[in-house]
Amino acid sequence: MSSTYPLIAISMGDPAGIGPEITLKSFVLEDLWKHCVPLVCGDLAVAEAVRAKLDIPVKIVAVKDAAQAQGLQALEGGLPVVPLLDQGVVSDVSGFDVGKISAQGGRAAVAYIQAGVDLCNAGIARGIATGPIHKEALRAAKFNYIGHTEMISEMSNGKKGITMFQVDKLKIFFHSRHVSVRQAIDLITTDELYDTIDVTVRCLDSIGVSKPKIAVAALNPHASDGGLFGDEEATQMTPAIQRAVDTGHDVVGPMPADSVFYHGIEGRYDAVISLFHDQGHIAAKCYNFHEVVSVTFGYPFIRTSVDHGTAFDVAWQGLANPLSMKEQIVACGRYAAVYKPIYE
Numbered sequence: 001m002s003s004t005y006p007l008i009a010i011s012m013g014d015p016a017g018i019g020p021e022i023t024l025k026s027f028v029l030e031d032l033w034k035h036c037v038p039l040v041c042g043d044l045a046v047a048e049a050v051r052a053k054l055d056i057p058v059k060i061v062a063v064k065d066a067a068q069a070q071g072l073q074a075l076e077g078g079l080p081v082v083p084l085l086d087q088g089v090v091s092d093v094s095g096f097d098v099g100k101i102s103a104q105g106g107r108a109a110v111a112y113i114q115a116g117v118d119l120c121n122a123g124i125a126r127g128i129a130t131g132p133i134h135k136e137a138l139r140a141a142k143f144n145y146i147g148h149t150e151m152i153s154e155m156s157n158g159k160k161g162i163t164m165f166q167v168d169k170l171k172i173f174f175h176s177r178h179v180s181v182r183q184a185i186d187l188i189t190t191d192e193l194y195d196t197i198d199v200t201v202r203c204l205d206s207i208g209v210s211k212p213k214i215a216v217a218a219l220n221p222h223a224s225d226g227g228l229f230g231d232e233e234a235t236q237m238t239p240a241i242q243r244a245v246d247t248g249h250d251v252v253g254p255m256p257a258d259s260v261f262y263h264g265i266e267g268r269y270d271a272v273i274s275l276f277h278d279q280g281h282i283a284a285k286c287y288n289f290h291e292v293v294s295v296t297f298g299y300p301f302i303r304t305s306v307d308h309g310t311a312f313d314v315a316w317q318g319l320a321n322p323l324s325m326k327e328q329i330v331a332c333g334r335y336a337a338v339y340k341p342i343y344e
Contacts, residue, residue: 005037006126006336007066009116010329012042013131015090016098016105017310018320020050023131025322026329027058027082033074036333037083039066039125041115043108044086049093054318058082066124087111099315101134106141109133113148117155120301127302127336128152129329132310146178149296152303159343162203162297164271165284165307166331170264171271172280173200184276188219188232193240199342200271201249203297208338212270215260216241216253219275223254261287281307290323293331302339304328 013019023040024047032038040047044062051060059079063069069083089108090096096104112131119125130148138145145151149161165172175196176184197214204212216237220230227234233254244251253260253273261283264272274280284292285307296303306324314320 005033005035006333007070007119007124008036008038008329008332008336009119009125009128010038010040011109011112011116011128011130012040012047013112014105014109014133014137014310015043015046016096016100016102016137017132017134017312017315019131019133019310020046021054021056021316021318021320022306022322022325023047024051024056024058024060024082025320026326027080028056029322029326030330031074031080032326032329032333033081035330036336037070038329039063039069039119040082040084041112041119042084042087043090044084045093046090046096046108047082047084050316053316060084062086066119085115087115099312101136101140101312103137103140103142105134106137106139106143109137110141110143110145110151113151114155117152120299121156125301127304127332127339129325129332130303130305131325132306132308134310134312148303148305152296152299156299156301159298161299161303162199162342164203164295164297165280165292166295167284167288167292168265169267170261170284170287171204172261172264172284173203173271173273174277174280175273175275177277179276181276185219185232188236188275190236190240190243193237194243196273197240197244197249197251198247200273202342204270206297206340206342207302207335209270211250213268214249214251214271214273215255215264215269216251216273217257217260217275217279218254219257221256223256290321291327292324293328295331295335297342300341302332302335304332304335
């Protein structure tokens with residue numbers, strides 16, 4: 001395989017969930033080798049069991065290192081080739097609890113991510129595409145990580161992870177995420193919002209979108225209609241946006257949240273800033289739930305992820321939709337080729 005393609009580490013997700021299935025199916029949906037050199041970090045026993053049970057038409061090739069993966073061809077015997085770096089956490093699936101929270105599943109998920117991050121830290125991989133994990137399984141395995149973002153920050157000595165959602169032409173950044181709505185409103189200050197705008201510009205520039213046009217979603221209905229429904233737009237948001245304009249950023253708002261995301265889908269803006277978690281999540285997932293990709297900036301390398309969970313209730317049953325997994329691997333390969341870390 002040509003060395004012009006970036007090598008992307010793919011963590012398989014919690015092995016008790018749908019991660020293994022959607023990882024293998026991604027190679028069937030799309031010729032991933034046209035976008036990157038894909039290297040799955042997971043357990044060979046799990047991948048082979050899922051492939052056999054669900055009759056997924058792929059050729060899994062256990063490799064000892066990234067160099068061996070780079071020497072493979074995209075097809076073997078007419079089947080998509082899946083290079084896999086075996087972590088050996090789940091080496092026998094006969095007693096493994098599929099579809100259930102377990103310490104073993106949590107340990108395996110972390111081992112897959114660590115292997116991928118190690119490849120990135122060594123400069124061998126240019127990015128990591130992560131499968132879904134379960135927070136309770138992490139806790140069962142005695143890990144205190146809240147999720148991927150904090151875990152990878154620690155493993156990579158990176159700074160705070162910054163999340164962008166992408167679906168079709170719509171890119172969404174978040175002013176706040178995992179806080180209560182009450183706390184999210186309190187975080188809407190002129191200084192904090194200006195910082196979010198500035199970071200959004202730098203993140204987009206890091207993947208080749210120079211001088212982006214950004215819209216900021218309003219908090220209140222109709223952007224408060226001149227103060228009829230709250231005053232956050234006038235007292236905090238407009239001054240932040242004006243400060244950003246004064247420093248040279250192309251940013252507009254506050255724009256009514258019931259229409260600004262649609263305009264982003266149309267391509268009117270390079271990105272929309274959502275003020276809190278659900279404001280942006282609802283917009284993206286209602287538009288196309290299965291193809292939303294989460295992109296994380298702030299690390300020395302690019303990271304992408306599916307935006308859904310482990311779906312234990314349908315694990316290993318052939319029911320999982322692999323579109324988001326496929327989309328995020330393709331996005332990781334595309335962005336890794338141009339990515340420049342926003343923090344030095």
